Amino acid sequence: MMIRVLFFASLKEQLGTPNVEMETTASRVDELLQQLIEQNPRWKPHLQQGTLLCAVNQQLCDTEHPLAVGDEVAFFPPVTGG
Amino acid sequence: MMIRVLFFASLKEQLGTPNVEMETTASRVDELLQQLIEQNPRWKPHLQQGTLLCAVNQQLCDTEHPLAVGDEVAFFPPVTGG
Amino acid sequence: MAATTTIRIQEQDFSVADNYEQLRRSAAYGAVVTFTGLVRELVDAQLSGMFLEHYPGMTEKALQGISNEARQRWQLGPIQIIHRIGHLQLNDQIVFVGVAAKHRADAFAASMFLMDFLKTRAPFWKKEVTKEASYWVEAKESDQHAVQRWNDQK
Amino acid sequence: MAATTTIRIQEQDFSVADNYEQLRRSAAYGAVVTFTGLVRELVDAQLSGMFLEHYPGMTEKALQGISNEARQRWQLGPIQIIHRIGHLQLNDQIVFVGVAAKHRADAFAASMFLMDFLKTRAPFWKKEVTKEASYWVEAKESDQHAVQRWNDQK
Numbered sequence: 080m081m082i083r084v085l086f087f088a089s090l091k092e093q094l095g096t097p098n099v100e101m102e103t104t105a106s107r108v109d110e111l112l113q114q115l116i117e118q119n120p121r122w123k124p125h126l127q128q129g130t131l132l133c134a135v136n137q138q139l140c141d142t143e144h145p146l147a148v149g150d151e152v153a154f155f156p157p158v159t160g161g
Numbered sequence: 162m163m164i165r166v167l168f169f170a171s172l173k174e175q176l177g178t179p180n181v182e183m184e185t186t187a188s189r190v191d192e193l194l195q196q197l198i199e200q201n202p203r204w205k206p207h208l209q210q211g212t213l214l215c216a217v218n219q220q221l222c223d224t225e226h227p228l229a230v231g232d233e234v235a236f237f238p239p240v241t242g243g
Numbered sequence: 244m245a246a247t248t249t250i251r252i253q254e255q256d257f258s259v260a261d262n263y264e265q266l267r268r269s270a271a272y273g274a275v276v277t278f279t280g281l282v283r284e285l286v287d288a289q290l291s292g293m294f295l296e297h298y299p300g301m302t303e304k305a306l307q308g309i310s311n312e313a314r315q316r317w318q319l320g321p322i323q324i325i326h327r328i329g330h331l332q333l334n335d336q337i338v339f340v341g342v343a344a345k346h347r348a349d350a351f352a353a354s355m356f357l358m359d360f361l362k363t364r365a366p367f368w369k370k371e372v373t374k375e376a377s378y379w380v381e382a383k384e385s386d387q388h389a390v391q392r393w394n395d396q397k
Numbered sequence: 398m399a400a401t402t403t404i405r406i407q408e409q410d411f412s413v414a415d416n417y418e419q420l421r422r423s424a425a426y427g428a429v430v431t432f433t434g435l436v437r438e439l440v441d442a443q444l445s446g447m448f449l450e451h452y453p454g455m456t457e458k459a460l461q462g463i464s465n466e467a468r469q470r471w472q473l474g475p476i477q478i479i480h481r482i483g484h485l486q487l488n489d490q491i492v493f494v495g496v497a498a499k500h501r502a503d504a505f506a507a508s509m510f511l512m513d514f515l516k517t518r519a520p521f522w523k524k525e526v527t528k529e530a531s532y533w534v535e536a537k538e539s540d541q542h543a544v545q546r547w548n549d550q551k
Contacts, residue, residue, distance in 0.1 A: 085452070087450060087452055087520065087522060088450050088522035088524075088533055089522070089533040130536070134452075134455060134520070137452070137454055137455035137458050137459075138455075138458070139459075139518060153452060153455070153520075155452070155520060155522070156522065156533070156536070157517075157535075157536030158516070158517065158518065158519060158520050158521055158522060158536065159516075159521065159522050159523045159533070159534040159535070159536050159537075160449065160451070160480060160491075160492070160515060160516065160519055160520075160521020160522070160523065161434055161480070161491070161492050161512060161515050161516040161519075161521070167298070169296060169298055169366065169368060170296055170368035170370075170379055171368070171379040212382070216298075216301060216366070219298070219300055219301035219304050219305075220301075220304070221305075221364060235298060235301070235366075237298070237366060237368070238368065238379070238382070239363075239381075239382030240362070240363065240364065240365060240366050240367055240368060240382065241362075241367065241368050241369045241379070241380040241381070241382050241383075242295065242297070242326060242337075242338070242361060242362065242365055242366075242367020242368070242369065243280055243326075243337070243338050243358060243361050243362040243365075243367070259413075259414065259417045260412075260413065260414030260417070263413045263414070263417075263431075263433070267433065267435060267488075267490075270437065270438060270487070270488060271437065271438070272435075272437070273434060273435045273436070273437035274432070274433075274434060274435075275431075275432070275433045275435070276430065276431070276432050276508075277417075277429075277430070277431045278428070278429070278430050278501065278504075278505070279417070279421065279428075279429045280427060280428060280501070281421060281426075281427045281428075281429070282427070283424065283425065283426070283427035283499075284424060284425070333424070334421075334424060336421075345437075346539075347432065347434070347509075347512055348509075348539075348543065350432075351432070351505065351508070351509050354430075354505070355501075355502075355505050358501055358505075385500075385502075389502065
């Protein structure tokens with residue numbers, strides 16, 4: 080299935096791209112992360128930062144969150160607004 | 162000694178006066194209160210309200226506070242500003 | 244830079260906009276909290292206005308004392324306290340407390356502290372005026388509880 | 398009367414005066430609390446500006462969700478949240494949270510709650526720009542502690 084993955088702030092700069100469209104068989108966020116790393120070995124240290132947050136369909140969630148067709152997944156560092 | 166006594170808000174209306182100048186031998190606020198009641202028996206229920214607050218020289222205090230020449234003593238109901 | 248405390252007791256209205264601009268002017272403080280209290284409708288009678296009496300002299304001292312205590316508890320920039328007296332109408336502004344601080348937690352805590360002490364220690368008295376009568380407002384037990392928590396935390 | 402929640406994410410500046418006037422307009426709420434956050438000087442380097450990135454769509458949803466939760470916890474009137482994005486200068490206003498309520502304790506608590514959650518759950522990121530370099534701001538542990546207390550109280 081097709082999944083849209085977004086990156087923000089320092090992570091976006093580290094990976095060098097704001098988003099990727101991915102054909103994936105991942106059923107959960109953690110599997111998707113694993114596939115992203117396999118396809119882009121250079122991304123490994125950045126995507127394995129322990130403080131990274133993720134959102135599915137614009138809701139914060141943990142990496143065990145299930146994925147479905149058309150989901151929008153986002154990874155980003157801890158937020159610093161306000 | 163001469164003591165100036167002020168009354169505010171509902172107490173002022175109950176007693177019918179905003180202040181009295183008093184020649185007194187009272188050494189503490191509670192003695193002063195007793196003398197005020199002796200001189201004005203009609204004031205008794207109003208000056209014996211348990212919720213009454215007092216201030217000596219514009220500082221909140223309890224009725225055991227000592228008195229000195231020239232002190233400004235005030236009695237008033239619980240405050241309701243803000 | 245010494246942080247200023249401004250205390251004003253006045254009959255005339257005040258401008259929250261002007262007060263805020265003064266609070267934000269100091270470049271050292273990134274957080275500004277304001278509280279404004281307004282004359283609102285009563286639940287059980289139609290309020291036509293309000294009269295606010297105070298104890299001149301003691302009011303200013305009490306508010307200055309409360310502000311000094313707030314500065315000992317938290318790191319604060321400018322503090323502004325404005326309280327109106329005399330006759331007020333429905334929807335009028337009654338009281339303003341504004342605090343600037345480096346950290347928002349300090350600005351929030353100090354604003355609440357100042358309001359809680361103002362409500363229980365500053366000599367102001369409200370008389371509510373309805374179409375039928377006027378009467379002195381009773382002190383609220385909730386305000387006594389609100390102020391008590393600061394002593395518990397001391 | 399339904400109390401409105403206004404959420405705005407915008408590049409342009411905002412007027413605390415206008416926001417306050419909107420909050421006080423509703424005759425039902427006697428207490429208005431505002432919080433404003435400003436771009437301030439850094440301790441260890443000369444800040445020349447700031448860049449604020451956000452996650453469009455999610456930001457609005459997150460702030461709406463936080464506001465809804467605040468309404469479940471406290472009795473609130475109108476809520477306003479404004480957050481700026483893009484390039485900001487020293488002394489610029491960044492964020493505004495305003496809450497009207499019948500009781501001041503509710504207005505204060507909700508304002509703090511909204512700010513604590515905004516700081517830790519709303520997808521904004523700050524990049525500080527000094528004369529020498531620019532870098533992403535690190536999240537503060539104190540903000541994590543601040544938000545945790547609301548869960549403890551639940």
